[in-house]
Amino acid sequence: MNLQEIITAVWPRVRRKHLFPQLPTPRVGENASTAAVEMQHKQIVLNAAFCEQLAANMPLEEVVEASLDHGVAHYTRCPWDFATHLRLHAAAKEVLQDREMAQRATDAFIDVVADTFCVKEFETALPQLYKHLERGPLATAMAALYSRIWGIDLESAAPEGLIRRLSRISYLDRTQWEKSMRRFCRLIRPILEEEQQQEEGMSSAPLGQHGLGGHSQNEVEQGLREFARQAANPREFHETVADFAEELAGQGYTDAQEGMGRGKGQQLDTDLLYYMKLAESYHLPVRKAPLQRSSSLDLYAHAPWELGKPIQDVDVWTSFGKILPGLTQTWLRQHGEVVGRREGVPDCIIAIDSSGSMTNPRYLLSYAILGAGCVCEAYLRHGAQVAVYNFSDAPAGDSLSLDFTTDRKRIYQSLCRYFGGGTALALDEFDELRRRGRRSVPDVFLITDMAITNLEPLTAYLSQTEGRLTAVHIGETEAAVYFKKATAGWKNVSVFAVTRKEDIPRIILGQVKEYLRPGQRGV
Amino acid sequence: MVNPFREFHAIQGGRREIPLDRIIASKDLILDRLIVGYHKLIEEEVHNLVWLVDHGALPRAYAAAEKAIAEVNFTVEDVEDFCFTLEKADSFALALAGPSGLYLSAMCNRVEGTEISLRLKGLKSRVHLLGYRLPEGKRLIVEGSCGDFAGAAMEGGEIIVQGNTGNWTGVGLKRGKITVEGNAGERTGEWMEGGEVQVKGRIGSLGQVQGGKVYLGDLQVAPVRETT
Numbered sequence: 001m002n003l004q005e006i007i008t009a010v011w012p013r014v015r016r017k018h019l020f021p022q023l024p025t026p027r028v029g030e031n032a033s034t035a036a037v038e039m040q041h042k043q044i045v046l047n048a049a050f051c052e053q054l055a056a057n058m059p060l061e062e063v064v065e066a067s068l069d070h071g072v073a074h075y076t077r078c079p080w081d082f083a084t085h086l087r088l089h090a091a092a093k094e095v096l097q098d099r100e101m102a103q104r105a106t107d108a109f110i111d112v113v114a115d116t117f118c119v120k121e122f123e124t125a126l127p128q129l130y131k132h133l134e135r136g137p138l139a140t141a142m143a144a145l146y147s148r149i150w151g152i153d154l155e156s157a158a159p160e161g162l163i164r165r166l167s168r169i170s171y172l173d174r175t176q177w178e179k180s181m182r183r184f185c186r187l188i189r190p191i192l193e194e195e196q197q198q199e200e201g202m203s204s205a206p207l208g209q210h211g212l213g214g215h216s217q218n219e220v221e222q223g224l225r226e227f228a229r230q231a232a233n234p235r236e237f238h239e240t241v242a243d244f245a246e247e248l249a250g251q252g253y254t255d256a257q258e259g260m261g262r263g264k265g266q267q268l269d270t271d272l273l274y275y276m277k278l279a280e281s282y283h284l285p286v287r288k289a290p291l292q293r294s295s296s297l298d299l300y301a302h303a304p305w306e307l308g309k310p311i312q313d314v315d316v317w318t319s320f321g322k323i324l325p326g327l328t329q330t331w332l333r334q335h336g337e338v339v340g341r342r343e344g345v346p347d348c349i350i351a352i353d354s355s356g357s358m359t360n361p362r363y364l365l366s367y368a369i370l371g372a373g374c375v376c377e378a379y380l381r382h383g384a385q386v387a388v389y390n391f392s393d394a395p396a397g398d399s400l401s402l403d404f405t406t407d408r409k410r411i412y413q414s415l416c417r418y419f420g421g422g423t424a425l426a427l428d429e430f431d432e433l434r435r436r437g438r439r440s441v442p443d444v445f446l447i448t449d450m451a452i453t454n455l456e457p458l459t460a461y462l463s464q465t466e467g468r469l470t471a472v473h474i475g476e477t478e479a480a481v482y483f484k485k486a487t488a489g490w491k492n493v494s495v496f497a498v499t500r501k502e503d504i505p506r507i508i509l510g511q512v513k514e515y516l517r518p519g520q521r522g523v
Numbered sequence: 524m525v526n527p528f529r530e531f532h533a534i535q536g537g538r539r540e541i542p543l544d545r546i547i548a549s550k551d552l553i554l555d556r557l558i559v560g561y562h563k564l565i566e567e568e569v570h571n572l573v574w575l576v577d578h579g580a581l582p583r584a585y586a587a588a589e590k591a592i593a594e595v596n597f598t599v600e601d602v603e604d605f606c607f608t609l610e611k612a613d614s615f616a617l618a619l620a621g622p623s624g625l626y627l628s629a630m631c632n633r634v635e636g637t638e639i640s641l642r643l644k645g646l647k648s649r650v651h652l653l654g655y656r657l658p659e660g661k662r663l664i665v666e667g668s669c670g671d672f673a674g675a676a677m678e679g680g681e682i683i684v685q686g687n688t689g690n691w692t693g694v695g696l697k698r699g700k701i702t703v704e705g706n707a708g709e710r711t712g713e714w715m716e717g718g719e720v721q722v723k724g725r726i727g728s729l730g731q732v733q734g735g736k737v738y739l740g741d742l743q744v745a746p747v748r749e750t751t
Contacts, residue, residue: 168550
């Protein structure tokens with residue numbers, strides 16, 4: 001039997017041991033550079049050379065079964081998902097302060113958990129496999145650890161004190177993994193440093209490294225979102241996620257600017273990614289408003305259906321239930337021009353204060369950017385467009401305007417720009433941007449600490465404008481009190497205070513006291 | 524009709540005990556008993572420990588700590604794990620700097636093994652009285668900083684502090700060596716009778732050194748050597 005046939009024969013048994021995980025049948029790696037066991041798009045790939053090499057010491061079938069046990073246990077036990085992988089890596093990085101060492105330590109820890117789980121739960125040839133693997137300094141220590149915690153002699157020796165301490169870690173207790181990881185890293189640090197100083201560099205995990213390859217795009221998205229929620233600040237997120245920058249770039253998470261000319265694109269902007277993923281976790285409600293032009297596409301006429309055209313828009317009533325070219329009719333759609341009571345979500349201008357009194361988003365979580373990001377998500381979700389006016393000392397040139405768009409990346413780039421200067425809003429610039437709205441009157445979302453030098457002219461300007469205004473003030477200041485008092489009687493304004501992250505979901509966009517009608521204004 | 528879950532019926536609970544289970548269970552049991560002993564010490568002695576100026580309080584509290592751990596058979600690794608418990612402790616009692624130091628000292632003095640590494644880096648408060656009465660032949664390596672009275676009344680052991688120490692470092696030292704890689708606070712070497720204190724950083728002030736030697740780097744600062 002060749003290797004693929006052995007895999008096919010062994011696979012049902014492996015699946016059964018692991019309680020039938022939804023994974024496709026593994027395959028043999030096509031090129032020699034493939035790791036011993038690798039997960040590619042949920043499919044385990046075994047390296048033929050690796051299997052054949054070990055087959056000199058044990059039956060090939062056992063090599064395959066043990067390798068598959070190892071690969072499946074990563075999927076079913078540890079790391080399980082990308083968020084867990086990131087958390088473990090963050091814990092390792094915290095102790096080791098070095099990317100390469102943290103990655104190696106994370107790989108080693110994940111392997112100990114997955115393999116120990118297999119040895120405890122069912123019959124596996126993993127101990128025999130480890131007995132015959134080639135070993136660097138860390139792999140030698142790990143084999144000695146396995147001998148101790150599995151009770152099977154793997155013929156490996158390491159300092160007794162180290163193994164005694166390593167064997168006291170609760171590898172199988174998922175709730176303790178981060179704490180265990182820190183302890184594990186402190187103990188193996190001297191070995192990692194020794195490996196790093198070797199000429200050939202750090203060894204890789206004997207059965208393959210772990211990275212993004214084992215997770216689907218959706219899982220990576222979800223993992224980043226979860227990790228952004230758990231990270232204490234953007235810096236913590238940055239320090240961990242930047243270690244995966246190359247792999248993330250491979251999945252399309254680059255921040256390269258499209259444009260003409262030559263030159264290397266910018267690296268992944270983890271701060272932007274942090275706020276984007278964090279904002280995706282919140283769902284702010286947007287109240288609908290009467291619109292002259294709806295954002296939705298409405299049915300307006302029939303056209304004959306032709307072969308190759310999609311059938312979703314077929315009008316069954318005028319097609320006599322038949323799908324026949326010439327007879328079948330499809331609906332044509334266009335942007336609805338509606339006047340009167342039709343409701344929809346208008347476009348939105350986000351005015352965000354990035355002056356020195358606001359938090360620098362690179363070091364600490366900026367509620368302003370998170371809030372603005374949530375607003376952006378809410379409007380884009382409804383098919384509306386978003387414009388950004390980012391200001392510090394705008395009359396002195398510290399401002400940035402982004403025209404109405406649905407390009408999330410450009411919106412976040414504009415939101416994450418931090419000027420850190422004084423605070424004044426250039427009303428003419430803002431007014432010009434507001435007038436560029438293509439559909440009806442845009443909503444305005446203002447997020448600031450209200451320490452704006454021209455707050456009174458701004459308030460006067462806003463009192464003259466149509467459209468709904470949602471103002472959010474970060475912290476309670478005298479200026480915020482003034483603004484609340486000044487706008488108390490207006491019908492198109494809602495004011496929210498944000499002092500903690502938890503306040504953000506309480507914002508309701510476009511929550512006005514009553515809908516605006518042409519000619520009707522709040523005082 | 525085929526039951527899609529039919530195959531699951533054949534799955535037997537294949538779990539078996541591996542040595543890791545026994546190691547973890549034994550570790551948890553000992554740690555629990557050490558924590559119970561510590562709480563007992565707190566209950567009995569906390570009022571006295573607040574008033575350390577009372578001369579009898581310290582030996583009495585130490586005797587209580589020794590009594591609390593007398594029944595527990597622990598190893599050097601258990602002592603180190605107890606430190607990790609302190610690091611993650613949310614309870615007020617576990618974070619008490621004086622009693623926790625005295626309890627750790629009692630554990631270090633009793634445990635079998637010559638070298639003990641304690642990681643105090645992540646602790647919220649500094650541990651006082653660490654290395655109290657450390658006997659000859661024991662070596663205590665502290666990763667992080669200690670509080671006041673480090674190496675108090677030491678009886679021949681060696682302490683290496685890879686951080687700073689508070690005030691009264693080496694107070695009443697009889698024999699042995701204290702090495703502080705960072706700075707030491709006020710009244711360093713107070714009432715020292717013998718032994719050696721070496722501070723590689725700065726010393727806040729020296730106490731009344733009655734015997735032994737205090738070094739600042741390689742320079743002997745107490746007793747001051749007369750130059751010819």
